[in-house]
Amino acid sequence: MSNYLFELQAPVIKMDIFADNQLNIFNPARQNLLPFDGEVFLYPNFYQEDGAYDLFDSLKHSILWKQDKMKIYGKSVNFPRLTSWYAEGDKTYTYSGVVNTPLPFTPLLLKIKQAAEAQCGKQFNSALLNYYRDGSDSMGWHSDDEKELSGNPVIASASFGATRVFQFKHKQQKKAKVSVALGNGSLLIMQGQTQHHWLHQVPKTAQEQGPRINITFRDIKY
Numbered sequence: 001m002s003n004y005l006f007e008l009q010a011p012v013i014k015m016d017i018f019a020d021n022q023l024n025i026f027n028p029a030r031q032n033l034l035p036f037d038g039e040v041f042l043y044p045n046f047y048q049e050d051g052a053y054d055l056f057d058s059l060k061h062s063i064l065w066k067q068d069k070m071k072i073y074g075k076s077v078n079f080p081r082l083t084s085w086y087a088e089g090d091k092t093y094t095y096s097g098v099v100n101t102p103l104p105f106t107p108l109l110l111k112i113k114q115a116a117e118a119q120c121g122k123q124f125n126s127a128l129l130n131y132y133r134d135g136s137d138s139m140g141w142h143s144d145d146e147k148e149l150s151g152n153p154v155i156a157s158a159s160f161g162a163t164r165v166f167q168f169k170h171k172q173q174k175k176a177k178v179s180v181a182l183g184n185g186s187l188l189i190m191q192g193q194t195q196h197h198w199l200h201q202v203p204k205t206a207q208e209q210g211p212r213i214n215i216t217f218r219d220i221k222y
């Protein structure tokens with residue numbers, strides 16, 4: 001069962017607050033990564049490394065990945081990643097202009113969901129999965145502020161496989177930026193006012209980059 005052991009230890013996180021002022025901060029797990037207007041917590045070793053790579057493989061093969069398309073200036077363009085949507089019940093959820101009909105949770109997703117719930121002290125009823133095949137796959141600036149989410153949603157984000165950079169920028173205070181590496185087996189929790197005041201993204205990278213799977217657990221209002 002080593003796949004499902006949590007490892008809560010003090011991690012080292014490189015954090016850039018404000019464009020021209022680089023800070024390296026030694027960050028215990030329960031330190032807020034945002035300087036104001038929201039709360040973000042990172043558990044870099046939520047899953048042990050070997051177990052997390054096993055989970056990457058299992059998810060890669062068991063999830064029904066699909067290639068969504070978006071309309072840009074009337075043209076149909078592939079999303080720069082594969083996605084999948086799982087939830088309790090059959091309610092649809094609109095994300096990036098795509099109406100998603102959920103699949104029922106698999107036993108594996110339920111296990112990961114329960115682990116995230118235990119960490120957050122919060123129940124989730126849905127999960128959006130993203131598969132970044134290489135460094136040219138990405139997710140642009142957005143907030144998870146869809147109408148189906150509550151005013152101050154708690155969102156738990158589990159990452160498996162290659163490490164990717166995850167960036168925040170404040171909506172009003174343009175210099176306020178935070179950058180964090182989301183490694184294999186990490187759990188990031190966004191809560192409080194985060195989605196109101198901050199955008200986040202997973203930028204493309206020109207560096208050689210292995211595949212990565214991310215799951216964001218959410219609580220959708222029906």
Ligand SMILES: O=C(O)CCC(=O)C(=O)O
Pocket residue numbers: 128130139144157159166182200202214216
């Ligand atoms: O891949 C990630 O770490 C981010 C995913 C994300 O922001 C989302 O699914 O809304």
Ligand SMILES: [Fe+2]
Pocket residue numbers: 142143144200
């Ligand atoms: Fe997001």
